[in-house]
Amino acid sequence: MxxxxxxxxxxxxxxxxxxxxxxxxxxxxxxxxxxxxxxxxxxxxxxxxxxxxxxxxxxxxxxxxxxxxxxxxxxxxxxxxxxDTEMREPHYLPLGSSIAHLAERIRDATTSDEVADALTELTASHDGVPIALGEVLAATAAFYQDLGQPPDPHTAKRLQYLAEHRLAVLWSDLAHMRNDLADRHQDHPQRRACTAEAGPDEREASAVCACPPPPPRLTTTPVAAPAAPAHTRR
Known part of the structure; x- marks a missing residue:
């Protein structure tokens, strides 16, 4: 940095x-x-x-x-x-850090069961993250609906659309992947738990770990928000 x-x-x-x-x-x-x-x-x-x-x-x-x-x-x-101030506020981890921890668990995972377990926090049908996010969108839509400015009803409909269509598709896809991995019980062919030990065919006395290098960390590129559906426009 x-x-x-x-x-x-x-x-x-x-x-x-x-x-x-x-x-x-x-x-x-x-x-x-x-x-x-x-x-x-x-x-x-x-x-x-x-x-x-x-x-x-x-x-x-x-x-x-x-x-x-x-x-x-x-x-x-x-x-x-x-x-200016001499005050220092305690720093607490934000809510998003808990979700980011799931990514770390998946990066460190060596089996399909471990990844399925991590994804369960996203796909649980009662209290998974997308379900909670849908409740936030619905509550915000209800707040906007009668706020009083001309664009507000359109904003409310947009939030409802995101919750009912876009978020539902995301949850459905993740749930399908989680269930697929839960049934596989498969070790990842390119990952294994690190024992910090040299392999049986290692000749160098200084060698302490025969693990393959960690997988590259993938990043996502932000994309523009989709346009509002035609039927919601006034």
């Missing part, structure tokens, strides 16, 4: 009078967003701002809290005197 990514500025802009945060890496951006900041993506820059419509006291509270949280995990923060 570049050292520059460990530094941020949180200042009130002299021209717009907005409270802006610049710099940092994705973890810092996540802390800012959990502290109330809104990401702004420009062609050559991504930064964060506080929401519009806040009074100065609330802006100070949110900015000061962000500084405290960032410094608690050793980010360097250059800030206005109004937002």
């Amino acid at each position: 570049p050292l520059a990514d460990r530094f941020l500025t949180v200042r009130r802009d002299v021209h717009s009078r907005e409270v802006l945060a610049r710099g940092g890496d994705p973890e810092a951006h996540s802390i800012l967003e959990r502290s109330g900041f809104v990401p702004v993506v420009r062609l050559h820059e991504t930064y964060h701002r506080l929401p519009v419509g806040l009074d100065e006291a609330e802006e100070k509270r949110l900015a000061t809290r962000a500084v405290a949280r960032l410094r608690a995990v050793k980010y360097g923060v250059d800030t206005d005197n109004a937002f």
Whole structure:
């Protein structure tokens, strides 16, 4: 990680009078967003701002809290005197880290049973992650439905569509894969548990591990959100 990514500025802009945060890496951006900041993506820059419509006291509270949280995990923060603080908030792992742990379990898995066990947390029909996410989408849709602005009913329908169609397809596919792996009881041909021991045909006395290299870590490329279905447009 570049050292520059460990530094941020949180200042009130002299021209717009907005409270802006610049710099940092994705973890810092996540802390800012959990502290109330809104990401702004420009062609050559991504930064964060506080929401519009806040009074100065609330802006100070949110900015000061962000500084405290960032410094608690050793980010360097250059800030206005109004937002400076010696306070350090305890840092707790976010909810998403529990889901990311499933990916680590799958990367370390050597058998189909181990992967099926990890995927069960995603595919459980009563309290799996997609089921819970569907409840969040439905609750948000209900909130938008009667919020009062002209686009709000359309937003509610869009959320309902995502929950009922896109999320349902994701859950169905994952459940099919989980059940397939649960029936296989198969060792992965390119993976095995590391014993930290040399193989029986190893001649070098210094050798301590004959395991193959770990599989490459695959990353996904973000894609644009799908367009709203035609029948929901006004």
